[in-house]
Amino acid sequence: MGQLRKPPLLVEALMLLLALLFLLPVCYLLMMSIKQPAIFYDPFKLPNQLYLEYYKAAFQDVAFFRGLGNTLYVTLGGLVLTILVASMSGFVLARMNQRFFRYVFLFILSGLIIPTVGSLIPMFKLAIALELINTRTLLVFMAAAAGIPMATFLYSAFTKSIPRELEESAAIDGCGRLRLFWMIIFPLLMPATGTFVITNIYAAWNDFVTPLIFLNDPSKMTLMPQIVQFMANKQSINLGPVFALSVLSVLPLVVLFLFTQKYMLKGLVMGSVKG
Amino acid sequence: MNQNRRLYLSGVLFLLPALLIFGMFFYLPFLQSIYYSFTEWNALKPPRFIGFDNYVNLLKDQRMKDGFFNTMKMVAFGVIVQNTLALFLAVMLNKPFRTKAFLRTSLYLPIVISLVVTSIIWGQLLNYEGLFNGILIRLGLESIIQDWLGTVQTSFPTIILLTQWQGIGYCAIIYLAGLQSIPNDIYEAAEIEGAKGFTLFRTITLPMLMTTVSVVLFLIVVGGLRLFELPYILTNGGPGTSSYTLFLAVYNAAFQNTQYGYATAASIVLAFFIIIVAIVQLRITSKREVEL
Numbered sequence: 001m002g003q004l005r006k007p008p009l010l011v012e013a014l015m016l017l018l019a020l021l022f023l024l025p026v027c028y029l030l031m032m033s034i035k036q037p038a039i040f041y042d043p044f045k046l047p048n049q050l051y052l053e054y055y056k057a058a059f060q061d062v063a064f065f066r067g068l069g070n071t072l073y074v075t076l077g078g079l080v081l082t083i084l085v086a087s088m089s090g091f092v093l094a095r096m097n098q099r100f101f102r103y104v105f106l107f108i109l110s111g112l113i114i115p116t117v118g119s120l121i122p123m124f125k126l127a128i129a130l131e132l133i134n135t136r137t138l139l140v141f142m143a144a145a146a147g148i149p150m151a152t153f154l155y156s157a158f159t160k161s162i163p164r165e166l167e168e169s170a171a172i173d174g175c176g177r178l179r180l181f182w183m184i185i186f187p188l189l190m191p192a193t194g195t196f197v198i199t200n201i202y203a204a205w206n207d208f209v210t211p212l213i214f215l216n217d218p219s220k221m222t223l224m225p226q227i228v229q230f231m232a233n234k235q236s237i238n239l240g241p242v243f244a245l246s247v248l249s250v251l252p253l254v255v256l257f258l259f260t261q262k263y264m265l266k267g268l269v270m271g272s273v274k275g
Numbered sequence: 276m277n278q279n280r281r282l283y284l285s286g287v288l289f290l291l292p293a294l295l296i297f298g299m300f301f302y303l304p305f306l307q308s309i310y311y312s313f314t315e316w317n318a319l320k321p322p323r324f325i326g327f328d329n330y331v332n333l334l335k336d337q338r339m340k341d342g343f344f345n346t347m348k349m350v351a352f353g354v355i356v357q358n359t360l361a362l363f364l365a366v367m368l369n370k371p372f373r374t375k376a377f378l379r380t381s382l383y384l385p386i387v388i389s390l391v392v393t394s395i396i397w398g399q400l401l402n403y404e405g406l407f408n409g410i411l412i413r414l415g416l417e418s419i420i421q422d423w424l425g426t427v428q429t430s431f432p433t434i435i436l437l438t439q440w441q442g443i444g445y446c447a448i449i450y451l452a453g454l455q456s457i458p459n460d461i462y463e464a465a466e467i468e469g470a471k472g473f474t475l476f477r478t479i480t481l482p483m484l485m486t487t488v489s490v491v492l493f494l495i496v497v498g499g500l501r502l503f504e505l506p507y508i509l510t511n512g513g514p515g516t517s518s519y520t521l522f523l524a525v526y527n528a529a530f531q532n533t534q535y536g537y538a539t540a541a542s543i544v545l546a547f548f549i550i551i552v553a554i555v556q557l558r559i560t561s562k563r564e565v566e567l
Contacts, residue, residue: 007372016377022381022385023384032399044409089292114550115550121308121538145299146301213530257383
C-alpha cells in the first residue's frame with residue numbers, strides 16, 4: 001500500500017513514542033536490577049552507579065545455572081522430540097491419501113483445538129502411574145504431545161512443495177524409506193523446522209504452569225517457577241535480587257530474538273502462505 | 276501391489292512415534308478428564324461416579340462464577356480491542372518508516388518476556404508507591420491514584436490491560452506476516468483503477484487477510500481463556516474473588532483444595548468453550564476467506 005511514499009514525520013514521531021512506551025517496562029526491569037537499596041523504592045530516583053550486589057545475591061541464593069540447565073533441557077528436549085516425530089508424521093500424511101491416513105490427520109489436527117487445561121489432572125495421575133511425576137522427561141513428552149498437531153500441520157504443508165520425483169528416483173537407487181527421509185527430505189523441510197522453532201521456543205522457555213504442577217524437586221526446577229519461588233521467599237526485603245534473576249532469565253531469549261527476528265517474520269509469512 | 280503394501284506399512288511406521296506420544300500424553304488424559312469430571316475425587320478418596328453433581332456445584336461457586344465472567348471479559352476485550360489495535364499496528368509497521376527496524380524490534384520485544392517477569396515488572400510499577408501513581412501525582416491527578424491491583428473494582432481491568440503489553444505486539448507480528456503475503460501487484464492494479472487509502476484496505480487488505488484474522492482471533496480466544504500467570508502472581512485472584520480467572524479457579528480447586536473431580540469438571544467447561552469457539556470461528560471465517 002503506497003509502499004514507496006514515506007509516512008509524514010508527525011506519524012513517525014507518534015510511532016516512536018508508542019515504541020518507547022513499549023520499551024519502557026523492559027528498561028525499568030534492567031534499571032531495577034541495578035538500583036541501590038537506598039533509593040530502590042523511590043520511583044523518581046535513577047540509579048547513578050552500577051550496583052551489582054543483586055546479581056551476586058541472585059547467583060548466591062538461587063541455583064541459577066541449574067535452573068538454566070533444566071530450562072534448556074526441557075525446552076530443547078521438547079522441541080527436538082516434536083521435530084523428530086512430527087516431521088515424519090507430517091511428511092507421510094502429506095504423501096499418503098488412503099482413508100487411514102486421512103483419519104489420522106484429522107485426529108492429530110483435532111489437537112489444535114483441544115486445550116490442555118482439562119487434561120492437567122488426569123495427566124497428573126497418569127504421570128504417577130508411569131513413574132514420570134517430578135521428572136523433566138515428563139515435561140519433554142508433554143511439550144512434544146502438545147506441539148505435534150501444529151508441527152505435523154506445518155510439515156505436511158511444506159512437504160507438498162517438495163517434488164515427488166525426488167523420492168521416486170532415490171527409491172530406485174535402493175535408498176530405504178527411513179534413510180531417504182532423513183538424508184533427503186528432512187533437510188529440505190528446514191523452513192518448516194525453523195518456523196516451528198521460532199514460533200514455539202519462547203512459550204516453551206517461559207512456561208510456568210507445567211513445571212509448577214509437575215515438578216517439585218528444587219534440583220529439577222526450571223527458571224520461571226524458580227523466580228516466583230525466590231520472590232515468595234523475599235517478600236519482606238527489597239526485590240532487587242528478584243529483578244536481577246529476572247534479567248538473567250530473559251537475557252538468552254532477548255539475544256535469540258534480536259538475532260532471529262528477521263527470520264521470525266519470514267517464517268510466519270511462509271507459514272501463512274502455506275497454511 | 277507388494278510395492279504399495281510396503282509403502283503403506285512404512286507410512287504407518289512413520290506415524291507411529293507421533294501417534295504414540297500424542298495419544299498417550301494428549302488424547303488419553305483428555306478423554307479421562309471427561310470421565311473424571313463426573314466423579315467425586317480428592318486426595319483422600321478415589322474417584323467415585325456422582326453424575327452431574329460437580330457441574331451443578333460449579334454454578335454455586337463464587338470463585339468459579341467470577342472466574343468465568345472475568346475470563347469472558349478478557350476474551351471479549353481481546354477480540355475487540357487487542358485484535359483491532361494489532362491490525363492497525365501491523366498496517367502501520369508495514370509502511371516504510373525511516374526507523375522501521377527500531378519500531379518493529381521495540382514493539383515485538385515484550386513478546387519474549389515471560390508472563391512471570393511481566394508480572395514482576397508491572398507489579399512494581401503499579402504499586403501504591405510505584406512509578407505509575409508517582410507520575411499521576413506529579414500530573415496533579417492525586418484524586419485518582421489507588422492500589423490498582425489491590426482494589427476490587429480495578430484489579431481485573433488492570434490485569435486485562437497488562438495482557439496487552441505483550442498481546443498487541445504478538446498479534447501485530449502475525450498480521451504483519453499476513454500483510455506481507457498479499458502480492459503487491461494487486462494493490463498496484465487497484466491503484467491504477469483509482470482506489471486508495473481506506474478503500475484499498477477495505478476492498479483488498481481485509482478480504483485477503485481473512486485467514487490471518489481467524490488465526491489471530493483463535494490465538495486471542497485461547498490465550499484469554501487460559502489467563503493464569505498474571506492473576507496467580509499479582510493478585511492470587513483477589514481482592515476477594517474479584518480477579519479470579521477460570522484457569523486460576525481450576526488450579527486452586529485442584530492443587531490447593533485437592534478437589535480433583537470438581538476441578539476437572541470446571542476445566543471441561545473451559546475446554547468445551549474453546550472447542551466451540553474454534554469450530555464456530557472456523558465456520559465463519561472460512562466462508563469469508565479469499566483463495567489466492
